[in-house]
Amino acid sequence: MNRKYRILSLICVFSIALLALLLHLHETLSDGVLWKHQYLHKTQSAISGAIMMEVSYLLFVFRTKWTYNLSGFIIGMMMMGAYSITQAIIPPGEFAGVLLTLASFSGAGALLSIGMNQRFGITMEVKQWHMSVTFITGIILSAFFYIWTRSADFMQDSEGLQALLSIFNTLNAVMYLLAALFFFYRIWRKDGNIVELLFLFSSVILGESTFELRHIEHWSIPWWVWYLLRFSAFIMFMVFVIMNLNDNRKKLERQNREIQNINKKLNDYSYIISHDLKEPIRSIRTFSEFIKEDYEETLDETGKDYFDRIIIASSRMAQMIDDLLTLSRIGRENIEFRNVPLKEIIDDVLIDLDGKIRETDARITCHDLPVIHCQPVWIHNVFQNLIGNALKYRDTDKNEHTIDITSEIDKSDPSFYCISVTDNGIGIDSSQHEKIFGLFRRAYSKKDKEGSGAGLAIVQSIIEEHGGTIRVAKSVPGEGTSITFTLKKELNHAECDYDR
Numbered sequence: 001m002n003r004k005y006r007i008l009s010l011i012c013v014f015s016i017a018l019l020a021l022l023l024h025l026h027e028t029l030s031d032g033v034l035w036k037h038q039y040l041h042k043t044q045s046a047i048s049g050a051i052m053m054e055v056s057y058l059l060f061v062f063r064t065k066w067t068y069n070l071s072g073f074i075i076g077m078m079m080m081g082a083y084s085i086t087q088a089i090i091p092p093g094e095f096a097g098v099l100l101t102l103a104s105f106s107g108a109g110a111l112l113s114i115g116m117n118q119r120f121g122i123t124m125e126v127k128q129w130h131m132s133v134t135f136i137t138g139i140i141l142s143a144f145f146y147i148w149t150r151s152a153d154f155m156q157d158s159e160g161l162q163a164l165l166s167i168f169n170t171l172n173a174v175m176y177l178l179a180a181l182f183f184f185y186r187i188w189r190k191d192g193n194i195v196e197l198l199f200l201f202s203s204v205i206l207g208e209s210t211f212e213l214r215h216i217e218h219w220s221i222p223w224w225v226w227y228l229l230r231f232s233a234f235i236m237f238m239v240f241v242i243m244n245l246n247d248n249r250k251k252l253e254r255q256n257r258e259i260q261n262i263n264k265k266l267n268d269y270s271y272i273i274s275h276d277l278k279e280p281i282r283s284i285r286t287f288s289e290f291i292k293e294d295y296e297e298t299l300d301e302t303g304k305d306y307f308d309r310i311i312i313a314s315s316r317m318a319q320m321i322d323d324l325l326t327l328s329r330i331g332r333e334n335i336e337f338r339n340v341p342l343k344e345i346i347d348d349v350l351i352d353l354d355g356k357i358r359e360t361d362a363r364i365t366c367h368d369l370p371v372i373h374c375q376p377v378w379i380h381n382v383f384q385n386l387i388g389n390a391l392k393y394r395d396t397d398k399n400e401h402t403i404d405i406t407s408e409i410d411k412s413d414p415s416f417y418c419i420s421v422t423d424n425g426i427g428i429d430s431s432q433h434e435k436i437f438g439l440f441r442r443a444y445s446k447k448d449k450e451g452s453g454a455g456l457a458i459v460q461s462i463i464e465e466h467g468g469t470i471r472v473a474k475s476v477p478g479e480g481t482s483i484t485f486t487l488k489k490e491l492n493h494a495e496c497d498y499d500r
Helices: 002-029 038-062 071-089 094-120 128-151 158-189 194-212 221-294 301-329 342-352 354-360 376-392 455-465
Strands: 338-341 362-366 371-374 401-409 416-423 470-476 480-488
Touching: 002 158, 002 194, 002 221, 038 071, 038 128, 038 221, 071 094, 071 128, 094 128, 094 158, 094 194, 158 194, 194 221, 221 301, 338 342, 338 376, 342 354, 342 362, 342 376, 354 362, 354 376, 362 376, 371 376, 371 480, 376 401, 376 416, 376 455, 376 480, 455 470, 455 480
Parallel strands: 362 401
Antiparallel strands: 338 371, 401 416, 416 480, 470 480
């Protein structure tokens, strides 16, 4: 493969050299002007500038990883684009040549910076303000040079200006060719690739055209050829970006497939591990109960207490395994979302918790519950956890235990409902508001509270799987807690297949 790119790089260099020789020969034998068309020239400059700015913007936004540090290339291309666009919109004149020289200098610096960054290990992260400052700087410098070339005395001499621009363009051509040497060296001595060949070809074309355009007659065939070749170099930069983005897309697709395979294996393993772990834990609990019952008369109080602790610990471990299994299934199963009246889900939850509600003598009220777009089983789990927690962490010093479920349109996103579950229980300290949604985290460490502590972690995962958010809206110790989450509104027939 390296041999292939070596041959292509040699063809690239010799073909441009041969083309330059033929164009020089034609310039010598031809009678000059072929076709003078200012608007076509300006359109080409505008498109070239737009391409340069788009290249720099795409490289900045997608942060594509490449062999080299492209920070200088991004900034240089942005500046080159600003100069080229300015050149396209100003009236014809000597100042257009000044802008063309500045654009060439920015482009040469952009390509040369790739090699310099590689050689000297220069690193810089391009940020949004870098891009903005670069674009504004290009416009300001364009205005400055426009005023300067109109006011400076020595600039009034057209021949003097042309001589000065020729010197600078010669310097630009040397910079382009130095960049071309870097890419040629990389292809010849290292493992070359199509991207480096594109940059080599672009550098040679831009370097040769920058030098030639100042020495041939305007609007002649060689003049148009070199301008079209410059334009093709800009197209190559866009091809480079597209290739990079396409490579990243393929890598992302490959990584997604690998992640899906890993998730499937993890899902399978979770069932196996769950079964294998629950069996010995169940045996520990069962035999502990047998020993306590069969040898109750021979065990003292300390021995009975030890067995009680074993039974409680094994039961809690079994519950933790079940909760982990539930959490692992969220987002991995192909679940069906549909439009469901929220009141129907809560009525089912209240039936499941009827015994606990009667035991605590709690009063649960619901107000204006809407139709939501959700997976009913998971949302049932959400309300069962939230209402269950409100019942569990009630304030026993209060005569009345209340749980209020309300709904309103989310102010930040009208396509969502904001649903709140509010109780007058023991409340949660403000330092625990974020922590309670962690796995196996509790706001309190009371031993008389059953459960594994994974309930709110499961609730958060379900809400996030529905595209919503959940938070502690308000909670004061001794006054109660209000937990708020968002769920998507009912979708119409054009958005879903569910028929109400």
